[in-house]
Amino acid sequence: MSTTSSPAAGAWTPALIQEVIDDHKSMPGAMLPTLHALQDRFGHIPDGAVPLIAETLSCTRADVHGVISFYHHFRTRPAGRSVIHVCRAEACQAVGSRQLEAHIKASLKVDYHQTTPDHEFTLEPVYCLGNCACGPSIRINDDVHGRVTPARFDELADELTTTVVEVK
Amino acid sequence: MAITVYVPSDTTARALQADRVAEHIARAAASRSVDVRIVRNGSRGLFWLEPLVEVDTPDGRVAFGPVMPGAVDSLVESGLFDGRQDHELALGLTEEIAYLKQQQRLTFSRIGIIDPLSLEDYTSLRGFHGLRAALARDGQSIVDEVKTSGLRGRGGAAFPTGIKWQTVHDEAPGQKYIVCNADEGDSGTFADRLVMECDPYMLIEGMTIAGLAVGADQGYIYLRSEYPLAHTILNNAIARACEAGYLGDNLLGTDKAFHLEVRLGAGAYICGEETSLLESLEGRRGLVRAKPPLPAIEGLFGRPTVVNNVLSFAAVPFILDQGGQAYADYGMGRSRGTLAIQLAGNVKRGGLVELAFGISLLSLMEDFGGGTLSGRPLKAVQVGGPLGAYLPESQWDNPLDYEGFAAFGGVVGHGGVVMFDDTVDMGDQARFAMEFCTVESCGKCTPCRIGAVRGVEVIDRIRAGENADMNLTLLGELCETMVDGSLCAMGGMTPFPVQSVMEHFPDDLTPRHARVAGGIPC
Numbered sequence: 034m035s036t037t038s039s040p041a042a043g044a045w046t047p048a049l050i051q052e053v054i055d056d057h058k059s060m061p062g063a064m065l066p067t068l069h070a071l072q073d074r075f076g077h078i079p080d081g082a083v084p085l086i087a088e089t090l091s092c093t094r095a096d097v098h099g100v101i102s103f104y105h106h107f108r109t110r111p112a113g114r115s116v117i118h119v120c121r122a123e124a125c126q127a128v129g130s131r132q133l134e135a136h137i138k139a140s141l142k143v144d145y146h147q148t149t150p151d152h153e154f155t156l157e158p159v160y161c162l163g164n165c166a167c168g169p170s171i172r173i174n175d176d177v178h179g180r181v182t183p184a185r186f187d188e189l190a191d192e193l194t195t196t197v198v199e200v201k
Numbered sequence: 202m203a204i205t206v207y208v209p210s211d212t213t214a215r216a217l218q219a220d221r222v223a224e225h226i227a228r229a230a231a232s233r234s235v236d237v238r239i240v241r242n243g244s245r246g247l248f249w250l251e252p253l254v255e256v257d258t259p260d261g262r263v264a265f266g267p268v269m270p271g272a273v274d275s276l277v278e279s280g281l282f283d284g285r286q287d288h289e290l291a292l293g294l295t296e297e298i299a300y301l302k303q304q305q306r307l308t309f310s311r312i313g314i315i316d317p318l319s320l321e322d323y324t325s326l327r328g329f330h331g332l333r334a335a336l337a338r339d340g341q342s343i344v345d346e347v348k349t350s351g352l353r354g355r356g357g358a359a360f361p362t363g364i365k366w367q368t369v370h371d372e373a374p375g376q377k378y379i380v381c382n383a384d385e386g387d388s389g390t391f392a393d394r395l396v397m398e399c400d401p402y403m404l405i406e407g408m409t410i411a412g413l414a415v416g417a418d419q420g421y422i423y424l425r426s427e428y429p430l431a432h433t434i435l436n437n438a439i440a441r442a443c444e445a446g447y448l449g450d451n452l453l454g455t456d457k458a459f460h461l462e463v464r465l466g467a468g469a470y471i472c473g474e475e476t477s478l479l480e481s482l483e484g485r486r487g488l489v490r491a492k493p494p495l496p497a498i499e500g501l502f503g504r505p506t507v508v509n510n511v512l513s514f515a516a517v518p519f520i521l522d523q524g525g526q527a528y529a530d531y532g533m534g535r536s537r538g539t540l541a542i543q544l545a546g547n548v549k550r551g552g553l554v555e556l557a558f559g560i561s562l563l564s565l566m567e568d569f570g571g572g573t574l575s576g577r578p579l580k581a582v583q584v585g586g587p588l589g590a591y592l593p594e595s596q597w598d599n600p601l602d603y604e605g606f607a608a609f610g611g612v613v614g615h616g617g618v619v620m621f622d623d624t625v626d627m628g629d630q631a632r633f634a635m636e637f638c639t640v641e642s643c644g645k646c647t648p649c650r651i652g653a654v655r656g657v658e659v660i661d662r663i664r665a666g667e668n669a670d671m672n673l674t675l676l677g678e679l680c681e682t683m684v685d686g687s688l689c690a691m692g693g694m695t696p697f698p699v700q701s702v703m704e705h706f707p708d709d710l711t712p713r714h715a716r717v718a719g720g721i722p723c
């Protein structure tokens with residue numbers, strides 16, 4: 034079992050997952066910290082993690098599934114190499130985020146919650162990045178970008194794909 | 202001696218390429234063999250000028266902005282390192298910039314001035330004076346000082362902070378908690394983020410004082426996962442504060458203890474609602490709890506818990522240091538102290554404006570904001586986040602204070618002011634309010650969970666021209682059902698923006714084809 038199809042995701046084994054769970058199990062309210070740690074480490078929360086979490090944190094698998102599905106942040110499938118969050122909230126709407134959103138979807142040829150076939154990009158909506166005076170805002174992995182015009186987006190996307198070539 | 206150059210490092214400055222600007226400045230200095238020390242300060246909150254580069258001069262700090270990476274060479278050529286003011290981006294002394302000078306910065310007195318993680322910077326500007334004062338007093342007298350200040354919760358509900366603390370204080374001794382609501386989910390707001398990224402010790406100090414006041418030795422900051430930079434900075438600041446004895450088992454050498462931990466949310470707007478937040482902290486789905494019991498009595502893990510917004514805690518060090526009365530001296534009516542207003546959206550000069558309660562919305566948007574970014578006429582303003590009404594021109598004269606706004610159905614909320622020019626289609630905005638609720642409802646009660654879905658459908662029908670009149674009536678009734686029948690303000694206030702569009706911008710809720718035919722832009 035491996036998730037190497039997505040470069041963003043670290044390969045996982047039950048033993049590695051258990052290690053992450055054990056690192057967090059003694060925290061009060063350990064569920065969210067555990068899920069975050071798993072996703073940070075493996076790029077997503079593999080299905081195989083669910084029974085292990087349930088076992089260690091003494092709850093049911095349904096509980097774990099319930100928590101994962103409640104929160105928009107958690108994913109159960111590998112993401113693309115870069116996750117692009119586009120701000121859909123009001124302050125960004127006021128400066129053209131609807132047009133930007135349309136441009137991004139058209140140029141990546143994906144909709145929200147989808148990954149490009151080359152596993153380069155996953156597109157996600159987000160409701161505010163706290164950059165509301167300088168929108169439209171997007172987040173690429175952990176970096177926020179402001180005043181993103183369609184042209185600026187193309188530039189940023191280019192930079193990202195170019196880096197891949199250099200890395201290889 | 203080295204020349205000190207400041208390049209802000211908050212999310213917005215970075216989103217506008219401040220890191221690259223800092224690199225270019227370092228390179229330019231090296232190639233000219235000038236001894237330059239670059240400090241990554243926080244932002245002053247004058248976002249339209251970001252990246253705002255400052256240089257230390259004998260007369261004070263002088264500013265340049267907005268400095269894009271490509272402008273660095275020409276700035277250096279024209280004497281940036283000497284603080285020369287010849288360049289077109291020169292702004293003069295930072296403290297003299299009108300937007301900043303006209304503010305009353307009690308809470309935000311240090312942002313942008315200091316290196317956020319430097320304890321030395323923090324303590325040199327009265328940092329931890331409030332904590333020292335609190336350590337010398339008993340819990341009740343701290344609570345009394347906060348009551349005197351008149352501080353009301355800045356997260357939205359405007360509940361008096363001192364009274365909340367009193368309730369937790371009065372509960373029998375035992376495990377109690379301090380929880381900071383750093384979920385800052387409202388569009389158009391970034392003041393919590395500025396506190397956490399630019400002056401994190403102030404939040405740590407405020408929460409510690411709360412712990413001393415009510416007898417709690419454990420605190421949690423529930424931070425939204427959309428703020429990765431704030432996460433890193435807070436974790437760093439907590440580690441440094443522990444090391445220096447400002448957190449831990451022996452606060453400043455006393456036998457009093459306070460421990461603090463950051464917990465990340467996971468992209469759910471509803472987790473900003475305090476009971477949903479507590480559910481989430483305990484490791485469950487963020488389903489809203491029915492109240493009572495109040496969190497102050499049965500909160501986190503069933504124990505008495507203070508839940509306050511970042512800005513509420515951030516106001517506390519000032520109050521303990523300068524006295525509650527000094528804080529209460531600002532403001533109007535029952536809204537005491539200062540409000541952190543956040544100008545956002547289609548605004549020329551967006552940013553943070555901290556002022557005593559009472560300034561009119563219009564004056565804010567024009568005198569500070571400078572009107573719209575596009576230069577087109579302003580059409581609508583949404584104050585108080587996604588659950589706040591859209592205000593038409595006739596309501597812009599209202600002074601910003603809790604009671605004044607409540608009087609006409611407005612919401613001050615967390616202080617976000619989102620401006621829209623005349624190209625906005627208010628029908629889109631009404632639809633979005635409902636759509637947002639479909640995405641973010643916790644699902645616990647029907648009026649909200651189902652009502653929002655119906656709301657989107659009905660608005661779509663109206664705009665498609667299907668039985669428009671009948672569907673408008675239906676929309677009105679649906680809104681009333683949601684307001685009356687929802688368990689929490691998510692479902693209960695989602696109709697506010699929708700109703701405001703129905704009342705003040707009815708033309709935008711007519712069928713689209715009719716409007717196009719009638720020549721009304723959409």
Ligand SMILES: Cc1cc2nc3c(=O)[nH]c(=O)nc-3n(C[C@H](O)[C@H](O)[C@H](O)COP(=O)(O)O)c2cc1C
Nearest residue numbers: 354355356382384385386473474475509510513690
């Ligand atoms: C849907 C919803 C979202 C909320 N989001 C936030 C938030 O992001 N931050 C916040 O401080 N309060 C938020 N609140 C208000 C909290 O429930 C609570 O009143 C507040 O944290 C109390 O702190 P305060 O008294 O210092 O304002 C929200 C309330 C609702 C109903």
Ligand code: SF4
Nearest residue numbers: 643645646649689692
């Ligand atoms: S109103 Fe909406 S968010 Fe609030 S409890 Fe009901 S379903 Fe949950």
Ligand code: FES
Nearest residue numbers: 120125162164165
């Ligand atoms: S609304 Fe887009 S960053 Fe806040």
